[in-house]
Amino acid sequence: xRSLKAALIQREAQTEPGTDLDACLQAIRRVAGAGCRLxxxxxxxxxxxxxxxxxxxxxxxxxxxxxPSTAALGALAAELSVVIVGSLFERRAAGxxxxxxxxxxxxxxxxxxxxxxHIPDDPGYYEKFYFTPxxxxxxxxxxxxxxLGVLVCWDQWFPEAARLMAIGGAELLLYPTxxxxxPADPEDERGRQLDAWRTVQRGHAVANGLPLLACNRVGFExxxxxxxxxxxxxxWGSSFACGPQGEILAAASETAPEDLIxxxxxxxxxxxxxxxxxxxxxxxxxxGDLLKRWRD
Amino acid sequence: xRSLKAALIQREAQTEPGTDLDACLQAIRRVAGAGCRLxxxxxxxxxxxxxxxxxxxxxxxxxxxxxPSTAALGALAAELSVVIVGSLFERRAAGxxxxxxxxxxxxxxxxxxxxxxHIPDDPGYYEKFYFTPxxxxxxxxxxxxxxLGVLVCWDQWFPEAARLMAIGGAELLLYPTxxxxxPADPEDERGRQLDAWRTVQRGHAVANGLPLLACNRVGFExxxxxxxxxxxxxxWGSSFACGPQGEILAAASETAPEDLIxxxxxxxxxxxxxxxxxxxxxxxxxxGDLLKRWRD
Numbered sequence: 001x002r003s004l005k006a007a008l009i010q011r012e013a014q015t016e017p018g019t020d021l022d023a024c025l026q027a028i029r030r031v032a033g034a035g036c037r038l039x040x041x042x043x044x045x046x047x048x049x050x051x052x053x054x055x056x057x058x059x060x061x062x063x064x065x066x067x068p069s070t071a072a073l074g075a076l077a078a079e080l081s082v083v084i085v086g087s088l089f090e091r092r093a094a095g096x097x098x099x100x101x102x103x104x105x106x107x108x109x110x111x112x113x114x115x116x117x118h119i120p121d122d123p124g125y126y127e128k129f130y131f132t133p134x135x136x137x138x139x140x141x142x143x144x145x146x147x148l149g150v151l152v153c154w155d156q157w158f159p160e161a162a163r164l165m166a167i168g169g170a171e172l173l174l175y176p177t178x179x180x181x182x183p184a185d186p187e188d189e190r191g192r193q194l195d196a197w198r199t200v201q202r203g204h205a206v207a208n209g210l211p212l213l214a215c216n217r218v219g220f221e222x223x224x225x226x227x228x229x230x231x232x233x234x235x236w237g238s239s240f241a242c243g244p245q246g247e248i249l250a251a252a253s254e255t256a257p258e259d260l261i262x263x264x265x266x267x268x269x270x271x272x273x274x275x276x277x278x279x280x281x282x283x284x285x286x287x288g289d290l291l292k293r294w295r296d
Numbered sequence: 297x298r299s300l301k302a303a304l305i306q307r308e309a310q311t312e313p314g315t316d317l318d319a320c321l322q323a324i325r326r327v328a329g330a331g332c333r334l335x336x337x338x339x340x341x342x343x344x345x346x347x348x349x350x351x352x353x354x355x356x357x358x359x360x361x362x363x364p365s366t367a368a369l370g371a372l373a374a375e376l377s378v379v380i381v382g383s384l385f386e387r388r389a390a391g392x393x394x395x396x397x398x399x400x401x402x403x404x405x406x407x408x409x410x411x412x413x414h415i416p417d418d419p420g421y422y423e424k425f426y427f428t429p430x431x432x433x434x435x436x437x438x439x440x441x442x443x444l445g446v447l448v449c450w451d452q453w454f455p456e457a458a459r460l461m462a463i464g465g466a467e468l469l470l471y472p473t474x475x476x477x478x479p480a481d482p483e484d485e486r487g488r489q490l491d492a493w494r495t496v497q498r499g500h501a502v503a504n505g506l507p508l509l510a511c512n513r514v515g516f517e518x519x520x521x522x523x524x525x526x527x528x529x530x531x532w533g534s535s536f537a538c539g540p541q542g543e544i545l546a547a548a549s550e551t552a553p554e555d556l557i558x559x560x561x562x563x564x565x566x567x568x569x570x571x572x573x574x575x576x577x578x579x580x581x582x583x584g585d586l587l588k589r590w591r592d
Binding site for chain 1: 413414415416418433434450453454455456457460463464488489491492496497498499500502503542543571572573574575578580582583584586589590591592
């Protein structure tokens with residue numbers, strides 16, 4: 001067994017602005033102390049989820065890459081000899097901002113970037129205002145713990161993204177994410193949404209014979225100018241890891257912060273792909289219309 | 297609510313060869329009597345699953361399309377005014393045989409065909425010997441109950457197939473299937489396999505905002521020249537229907553035949569796609585490598 005101990009840091013946004021990165025660094029020390037060699041942070045881990053409103057001054061929080069956050073994460077990665085996958089609000093140029101995952105290798109170097117390709121926009125998640133769609137494509141990143149297929153949040157609903165990472169040789173899919181409920185939604189709808197989110201990602205693991213990690217934030221975040229006590233997002237936590245048959249290996253609370261630690265057998269994917277050889281049988285001669293918006 | 301009452305006929309192969317089609321016709325009468333307007337049969341419903349061995353005389357069971365089975369199914373479809381989705385061993389020419397789904401419309405006409413595109417081959421499922429890969433592509437079929445995205449068994453592991461049907465306007469995905477356990481597999485592996493099968497298909501429903509029906513056979517079928525009492529396939533039943541968030545609407549037994557009847561709300565897909573507008577955001581500009589076997 002080629003085993004990899006990994007940690008998913010499921011957090012609430014700090015009440016004191018500007019202290020989230022420190023909280024992440026502390027968490028990374030904790031899980032490295034517990035023997036983890038790979039750490040996955042949640043989406044936009046440096047603060048509250050600001051996309052609940054469209055406000056031009058929110059762009060002030062964006063930073064260059066490399067920049068202060070990659071410097072801090074890289075220094076800690078080198079000190080602890082761990083690989084860290086984080087998620088930043090990137091300022092690439094005036095007027096060009098991205099939602100960008102960063103991969104710091106165990107020697108502290110910036111092993112690679114992934115700029116979120118699929119950008120959502122629905123009530124409370126006004127990301128199309130903030131984030132230019134990624135232009136780096138779907139490329140896995142080589143690190144000391146293996147080749148990582150890093151995607152971000154909304155990407156998790158798109159089988160194409162997972163597939164492109166898998167056929168690019170990714171050994172593991174990782175999703176920093178920020179998703180929750182509208183507190184006004186009834187209980188049954190909440191249940192369907194959470195289960196759909198988990199199911200579609202487990203489905204990517206199955207279809208691609210790959211383990212998968214999804215790290216979500218948790219807790220209620222009021223909108224910046226909340227109209228009432230329910231005007232905000234109740235992030236549903238539920239970070240999880242699954243294996244290449246979609247089997248749940250570890251799962252975190254729906255309501256509380258948690259360092260979720262999991263042992264992943266990186267050899268199991270090849271064993272599973274031998275009995276379920278989907279990659280052998282893909283009908284690439286007949287997939288051309290996947291490049292269309294709609295077949296009409 | 298634009299509701300559709302559908303039935304999945306989960307059957308054991310008859311012990312008396314040549315009587316399976318009659319058993320199917322009887323089942324269709326039963327569920328039509330219960331008000332169903334769409335009936336889905338299991339894969340290769342006219343007999344036992346013969347692909348457990350490679351035997352040239354098994355080709356004797358193949359038949360042309362249109363042919364005797366489509367005539368019988370079509371006559372019953374017209375009599376009962378139901379749409380029937382069946383699954384036949386097609387003889388297209390000497391040496392060209394397919395695993396073909398047939399769609400009989402409510403007026404008895406043959407509304408369309410789907411020739412299984414992804415062909416498996418693993419111990420006990422020697423389908424590459426029997427079935428020429430389909431050459432009709434992934435095209436949904438228009439019927440009196442809506443536009444149906446009919447796929448077959450092994451296709452269910454391929455997100456590309458579901459996606460192509462969805463962007464072709466399918467309102468419902470349907471999978472006749474024949475899958476089971478090797479009786480020698482331990483309990484935990486059996487559990488992972490069944491759950492992976494269910495999960496990947498529920499994932500297609502989520503990713504495409506579509507309801508989905510999967511009709512599997514059930515019961516133990518010994519191999520034709522079985523080397524012992526465990527030499528065969530234990531088909532795991534578990535036929536199910538889910539909605540466009542992957543939510544289970546109905547599920548059949550793992551061990552017994554069953555007429556599984558389900559009411560499907562065909563309007564719900566559009567409501568779900570409005571809150572989760574995945575089709576709006578697909579990065580068709582960046583999906584080109586999906587047409588490669590591997591990105592190396």
